[in-house]
Each structure stands twice: as C-alpha cells, then as structure tokens.
Amino acid sequence: MRNTLKITLFFIIVLAVMLFVPNICNAAEIQINEGDDFVQEVLNAEDNSTIYLNTDVEISNIIDLVGKTITIEGQNHTISGDMDALNALQQSNKTLIAASTGSTITLKDVTLTSSPKYGAQAYNGGKLILDNVYIYGCNYGGVLNNGGVVEIRDLTLGHNGQAGSNNGIEIGKGSSLAGSNIEPVLVMNGTLTSEQTENVIYVAENDEITSFEVQNILDTTSDRLYLDGNKIIVTDKDNFVKFESNSSDRVTADNTDGDEFIPNPIVTLDVMNMDSIKFEVKIGSELTKEDLASRIDLTGTNYQIDGFYIDEAYTTSFDFKGEIDGDVTIYVKLTEAGPIEEPENPSEEKPAEEVPAEEEKGEKDETPKTGVSNYIVIASAIAVVSLATIVVIKKKNA
Numbered sequence: 001m002r003n004t005l006k007i008t009l010f011f012i013i014v015l016a017v018m019l020f021v022p023n024i025c026n027a028a029e030i031q032i033n034e035g036d037d038f039v040q041e042v043l044n045a046e047d048n049s050t051i052y053l054n055t056d057v058e059i060s061n062i063i064d065l066v067g068k069t070i071t072i073e074g075q076n077h078t079i080s081g082d083m084d085a086l087n088a089l090q091q092s093n094k095t096l097i098a099a100s101t102g103s104t105i106t107l108k109d110v111t112l113t114s115s116p117k118y119g120a121q122a123y124n125g126g127k128l129i130l131d132n133v134y135i136y137g138c139n140y141g142g143v144l145n146n147g148g149v150v151e152i153r154d155l156t157l158g159h160n161g162q163a164g165s166n167n168g169i170e171i172g173k174g175s176s177l178a179g180s181n182i183e184p185v186l187v188m189n190g191t192l193t194s195e196q197t198e199n200v201i202y203v204a205e206n207d208e209i210t211s212f213e214v215q216n217i218l219d220t221t222s223d224r225l226y227l228d229g230n231k232i233i234v235t236d237k238d239n240f241v242k243f244e245s246n247s248s249d250r251v252t253a254d255n256t257d258g259d260e261f262i263p264n265p266i267v268t269l270d271v272m273n274m275d276s277i278k279f280e281v282k283i284g285s286e287l288t289k290e291d292l293a294s295r296i297d298l299t300g301t302n303y304q305i306d307g308f309y310i311d312e313a314y315t316t317s318f319d320f321k322g323e324i325d326g327d328v329t330i331y332v333k334l335t336e337a338g339p340i341e342e343p344e345n346p347s348e349e350k351p352a353e354e355v356p357a358e359e360e361k362g363e364k365d366e367t368p369k370t371g372v373s374n375y376i377v378i379a380s381a382i383a384v385v386s387l388a389t390i391v392v393i394k395k396k397n398a
Contacts, residue, residue: 032057038079039063045070053077053110060085062095065126067102074110074133081114093117093174095144099126106131113137118170119160122148125182130155131190141167145184147177152223153190157200166196171212171232171245172204183209188225189217192234192242200243201232203253211255226261230254233261238282240264265324270312271296271332273303284323287330296332303334 028049032038038057042065045051050071060082079096086094094116099105105120106129112119119135119142122128127149135142136158143150150169161167171184186201194200203209214225214232223242226233230253232245241263262283269277269292277295281287293305308318309331318330 042070042072053079056080058082059096062086062089062091062098064091064095064098064100065103065105066100069104071106071108072097072110073108076109076111078111078113080112081116083114083116086116092176093121093123093144093146095119095121096138097121097128098123099128099148101125103127104129107133109133111135112142115139118142118144120144121146122150122184124148124177124180127151129153134158136160136195141170143169145169145171145186147173147180147182147184149185149187151187151189152192155190155192157192157194157196159196161199166198166200167202168194168196168200170202170204171209172207173209174207178208183211183213185213185215186225186232187215187217188223188234189219191223194243197243199246201234201245203230203232203245209253211253211257213256214258216259225258227256227258228261230256235261238264240280240282266327267324268327268329269295269332270329272334274334281324283325286323287318287320289320292330292332298334302336304337306333306335308332 028046030041030045030049030051032041032051032053032055034055038051038053039059039061042051042063045068047068048070050073052073053075054077056078058080081094081096095118096112096115097105097107097119098121100123102125104127107120108131110132111134113136115138117138117140119138120128120130120133121144123144123146125148128143128145129151130143131153133154134156138160139162140160142157142160143155157168159166169186171186173182173184192200203212212232214227216222216224221237223237224235224239226235228244233241234243235241239262264280264283267279267281267287271277274296279295289308292308296305298304307314308320310316310318310329312331314331314333
C-alpha cells in the first residue's frame, strides 16, 4: 500500500514538471544593448518573453507581432523610427510596434517617437497595453486602435500629427477588416494625460466602423471612460471631464457599448442685485457656507451675506447637509452692512496734545523723571557700598 502511494506521488510530480517546465522555459529575459538587432530579437522571442532595453534604439523595420505575448521593458529608454527607411517599406500602416491577431504587447517605461504614421497599433483582435508610455512626434497619430484592444495604464501623449493638427488615439476599423465582426475596444486602467487638447481620442471618419466599446477596470484613483451618445468621454476620478472625442455628427458607429456619461451637477448662485455664479461640483458632494461665500465677491459694496435659500422669496433655507446629485440653484440674500468707516489717513496732521494747566502758567515740575529701574540701581549700589564698609570695619577690629 505504501509503495502504491509513493508511485502515485511520483507520477503526479512528473506530470506537474511536464506541464509547467515548458512555460517556465519560454518566459525568457532578453537584454538589448547597443548594436543589438532589437526588431529581430522581438520577432524571434518566444512566447511570454520580456525584453529589456539598456539603450535607446532606432528601428528601420516595423515590429508586427502575431500570436505571442511579449513585454518590452523600456527602462526609460526611447524607441524611434528611421523615417526614410520606414517610408521605403510597402506596409500600409507604418507603425513602430503593432500587436496583431492573437498577440499581446505590453509597453512599459518607454518613449515612442518619429514614426511615419503611428507610434503603436492594436490590430484585428491584438491587444496593446500601455504602462508609463510617452508618445510624441508621430506623423499620423500616437496610437491606432484598428479593430483591436488598447488598455491604458499610464499614457502621456505629446503632439502627434502633421501641420497644426493633433491626433492622439484613433479608434477605427480599416478596409482590411471590412465585413468582419471585430470592433475596437478601449480600456481604462489608469490615467491618460495629453499635452494637447484637440483630438486626444477621436473616431476615424472614413472607416467602416459600426460600433466600438469602452471599458473601465474599477479603481478609485483612475480616470474613466464613458459614452455620451457616440462620443467618448474621459473623466478624472472625480468625474470632471478631461477629454472628449470628436463631435457625434462625425461618428458613424451606432452600436456603441459602455457606461453612459452622467455629468457632474452645476451649482448656480443667484445673488441678489448681482450676476449669477455657476460652477461644477463632484456628484454626491456636500456644499458648505464657507465655500459658497468664498465665491461671492462683495468687495467695494456695502452688502453682506444674509443667508442661502432654495426660493427667490428667501423663505426656505438651503440644506447644507444634503448631497448634490443634480443641478441646483441657490438664492443668496444680501443685506446692507451699515456705514463704511473711512480709514484713517496717516498723512493728515493730528491735533496738538493738550498741555497741563500748571505748565501753561510757567510752573515746571522740578522732580527728576526717574523710573523704578533707576531707583533699583541706586539702592543696589548703596547696599554694595554698605556691605563693603562693614567688611572693612570688621577686618580692622580683628
């Protein structure tokens, strides 16, 4: 019986080794140093490999990965394109790095620049993960989501695009995917920052895109992706809008999928005898009297705030303990603060001080104007002299 258990345990261990060792062997680590062929190292890498950049690299061929999972650890180095060499290639989308069918590329701690078209692309179901990536100086756009999945963990976009325009992340479906049921998916799992405000995210006008999807991987510190009709909205963690895609009349997609955008409430302060004041607050937040008062400038007026109300007749006070979940108007009552005291002008001459009657008659007080401190000094000196005298007398009598 004991031998049977030992044999069974042995076969279990052998089976586990056979299952897991190939995966471990494939998870290679590749170091890229100056002079190495970075493109070929990536294309020849085994599945689940991690490639470390120990130097900046310039590439003259496109990295188009199919059917593998690769991580490129940039270690704060730069991948740039040789514009002339890349333009000489016959590829339609001259992208520095592309995750194509069945592949996943994670770019981490790296800068992409100088591409004839796009910095990085997710194509035909391929997935691109951007983690602390900076993309700038690419002629068409920073990122192309061409029927793939783009996950944003930490992405910063500089200026990408020709002339005075800017193109950040393009959502599209090229002619090569026409008729397929593959649609682009954009996932937020961190933060999106852009040095430009135009077209940070935009939907391609001429592609046959009939739908796209936005997703959020929930995190209280992350940005968010929402839909507003056919527009894509990017908000910060407090639901304040950071970016929005091109206007809906330029978007042909009609089967979009994702959470609908609910804007933050707008608070309107209707101040008596003054222009109204509008500002946005986080949904679910509470207001305070101090915050509202700080937004009302009464400088130079003879008014003070007398209360905050929910009606124009100033009969019902505003409830500061309630959460703001929709637009609200607060009526601010003012009252006169009383006469304004004129500040004293230091340049004006002060009236002369009254002279005591005795001094006016010419009678002067001859008493020395000595203070308490002078008396203490004199008393101390007398005490010291007296003590010295006693000591001398005693020595003589000794």
